[in-house]
Structures are given as C-alpha cells and as structure tokens.
Amino acid sequence: MPEELGEGAAVGAECIVGLVTIIITSCPHARTANEWLWGRIWRKVKYNPNMRKSITPRFIADCITTTIITYLGVGMVLDAFSGVGGQTASLLAAGLTVYACDIDAANVEHTKHNASAHGVGVLERLFIRCGDYFKRVAKLAARWAMKGTKFAAIHFDMPWGQEYQRKTYCLDKMGDGSMSAFNVLNVAASLADSFIVKCPKNVLIADVMKLADYLHRVKGLTGEAPMPLVEVFMSGDKTHMAVIYMGDIAAKRLADTPPAARVRDLTGTPLTIEEGASSMRAKARGVGCAKVQFQARA
Template identity: 25%
Template sequence: MRRWRKKRRIFKSKVRIKAKKRVLKEEKITQGVSPLVEKYWLQRYDLFWRYDEGIKLDEEGWFSVTPEEIAVGHAQRCTGAGVVIDCFAGVGGNAIQFARVCDHVVAIDIDPEKVALAMNNAKVYGVEDHIDFVVGDFFQLAPSLKGDVLFLSPPWGGPSYKMTKKFTLDSLKPKDGHSMFQVAQKITPHIIMYLPRNVDLLEVEQLSWLSSPPLDIEIEGNTVRGHLKAITVYFGDAAITQLCLPQTLSGAACKVCI
C-alpha cells in the first residue's frame, strides 16, 4: 500500500512538472507578443488549425479574424455556390473556407498588407488558385461586382465593442450597417453578415423587412468551446427553413437560432 501511494505521488509530481514546463514554454513564446494579441495567440488553433504551418497575422488580424469553426459553418451554407464575394477579407479566414467548397471567391480588403497576409494563408491551405485577391474599397468596387453570395464581416471597432451593452449597426465601420446592406443588395439578395454577439437584434431584423420585397432571414448564434462568440445573419437563399423556429416579420420569414 505504501509503495502504491509513493508511486501515485511520483506520478502526480511528474504531471505537475510537465504542466509547469508547458506553461513556461507558452510564457516564453508569448514574450514577443503584444499584450493586446496575447489572449488571441493562446487561442491560435481556434483561429487557424494549421497555424504552425506558416499562418501569418497582423495585430488587427488576431482579434478580427473569424474563428475557423465558425468560418467553416459559413462556408457550408454556400457549398456549390458559383462566386462568393468576401467584402472585408482581412487576413483571409473566411475566404479560405469559402474557397474550399465554392467555385470561386473574390476577397477584397482596402489594406494591401492584409491582402498579402491573406494570400500567404490561402497558400497554407492550398486554395490560393480559387481566390481573386483585390486591394480596394468595397464601396467603390461594388458597382462593378457580380456574385452569387456576398459575405459582410465589417470591422467592429476593435475589442472595445464588448464594453457596449447593445451594439448598434451604426457602430460598424467604415459605414453604418444599413448603408452597407443597401450597397450589398444591389449585388445580390443572398447576403451573410457576421456581427458582434451583443448586436441589436431588432435592428438586424429591420434589414430584412425594410427590403423590397422582404428577405428571408435567419439569425444564428456562433459558439466556440461552448462560449457565444458572435452572431451570423443569413438573408435570402442563404437562410434556411428546415432549422430553427419560424416567426413572421412583416411578411419576411425569420428563423432564430440563438
């Protein structure tokens, strides 16, 4: 019995040593990471599961890229679609997943450095040949764009969005959500919007029934490891009817999955 207890103590001691070494290793690696990024760096495999194979991000990319599990869900809605336009592509998290299941992706970002990072990351996943990377302003390019599905993941204003009790569409950048949606509708009625978890859902619903004709809408809560991370809104054919509870909003079918 004493020998068994001694072995158990030795085993526990080894486990503690391994855990301590792992923590020290993480601390050593994060020494070169800014305090703003450190939290997200520890979640790097949630952002890109192939992170160690050469993924690159800038500081803004760390807190603005869509977690891969959620990006995969967005892409699954577009399986087999012709052209998907990612209007604010950033470092490419969503564009990569769309490219894996769709015919083609147009990835737009106004920042050339982010486009360069997105191109690098697409190569890591082997989908660079399915994406046209464009450096430019979505709003200026919109009149010339043609696509089957349009993905809107505009800047939320940085991590400070969490401090707001109710995030309004006016807080989106570089234009308010209503103006942004109107521009998107001129390209296609099949729109996916990726928004903060604390977004005003009434405002989101208004986007649907203020359209002419009203668009089908589905509001989905996105979780990672059991925690609500964001809200995705599907409009037009991107919304589905077989899931969620149907409601009626001024003639538009609304499915709520939160």
C-alpha cells in the same frame, strides 16, 4: 428565449413587426487559441498581431462555408472586408471561387499567403483587390448590372470597432464609428440574392429584422421582408459571435430548420442576440423565434 410578454407592447403606426429565427451552434473545444483560429494550418499563416481578434475562427468560417455550399452550391462568392483571409481561405479550400477586397494592402498579401496554405491551385480561384469597399463594389455593381451577373452569395465581415464594448451594438456605428451596415448592404444589394453578415453578439434582435427589411426594400422588392436567420456560435454558456443570413440562403436553410416551439413576443423588450441565445441555452432549446418591432430605416 424569454417568456412571452403577454400581448406585447403597443405598436405605433410608424413601427413594423417581424419575425427572427435564432439557432444555436455549439463550438468544439480547441487545444490552443491558434488552433481555434486556424485549425491545423496555424503554423503556416501570417497576420498582423493587431488583427488577431478580428480573425474568424476556423470552425465558424467552415460552418458558414458549409451553409453556402449546401444551399447554393459551389459558385462565386464575394468576401467583403476580408481581413487576413480567415473566411476567404475556408471558401477556397471548399472549392468556391472567391472575389475579395480589403482596404489594407498588408491584409491582402496575408490573405493570398494564408489561402495558399490550403494547397496548389487554390489561388487560381481567388480574385482579391486592395481598395475602398464602397468605390470598388459600386463600380462592380454598375458593370455587372448590364450583364445580369450575380454572386451566389456575399459575405460581409465589417470591422466592429469600439462600439463592441457597449451593452448594445449599433449597426450604424461600425468600424471607426462612421460605417453603417445599412450603407454597406445598399451598395451590394444588386450583386446577389443571398447575404451573410457576421456581427457582434450584442446586436439587438430587432435590428436584425430592421437590416433584413432595409435590404428587401433597397433591392426593390415588395411586400413583407422574408424572415432572417441568426446563427449564434456558443461554447457552453459563452457566446462568441453571430452570423445573420438573409435572402435566398436564409429561406432555404429555414426550410430545413425545425420550427421553434412557439414565437416569443419581444415587441416591448430590446433584447440582444446574446441575451436571447443565453435564455435559449438555459432552457435547452436550439431553435427560437422572436417577434420584434422596429422603425424602418429611411
């Protein structure tokens, strides 16, 4: 992370200050791009060529799965915007029960096929539907609210869209530019207490805290929002992507994470996740903590 900026910029009354922890996970070298994406089963998988850049690499998918199992056990997970099933397949292979949804019928069929590549019986734990996320999850939330049923965790991998090409990524302009990460979490807030959001590396660190604060409030919780945890996946100096953990899973993993040497004051600096992680890597630091300021989402 960058050096401390003195006392930081003056914080207006309309702004909130919060802390974000960032950890770096180093990715191993893969012999081929196919092995990087799918591991040893790459010859068995199916996907549309235009989905290739959207597939979660196997190593990253398995890291997310391991975190879920380590801190939440083997339970039910919702994989929202599941695409062709990179994360779904990893979750199923580890023994979890997975509910998944995607708006593209071809993606749904590819997910079933790709999950089956992990062995007999895997599909018995997969409940996948094709349709609009907002409509399906809203109906599920209303039905489960009466039963008090929740997922152990919800994993979100919304389409990134063209906004990814900009210097900084706006979480309000995902997909075709009309999808908001805040609205996505709002619909599912009552369905779990642990949330995992895959995001581009050029998301502002302050926006991570803004998302965590919004989730805390739409769940009807009081007080300050708990600290979110950002896991940044890097190969050498190259940053691949980031994963945001919020809620119980973040608190439990943070309890196992060595604290940063000190908190860096970024209240006057709009730094992206990639910029923060690159600065950490340059100083051989695997854990960092930043103080950020943001305006609460209405």
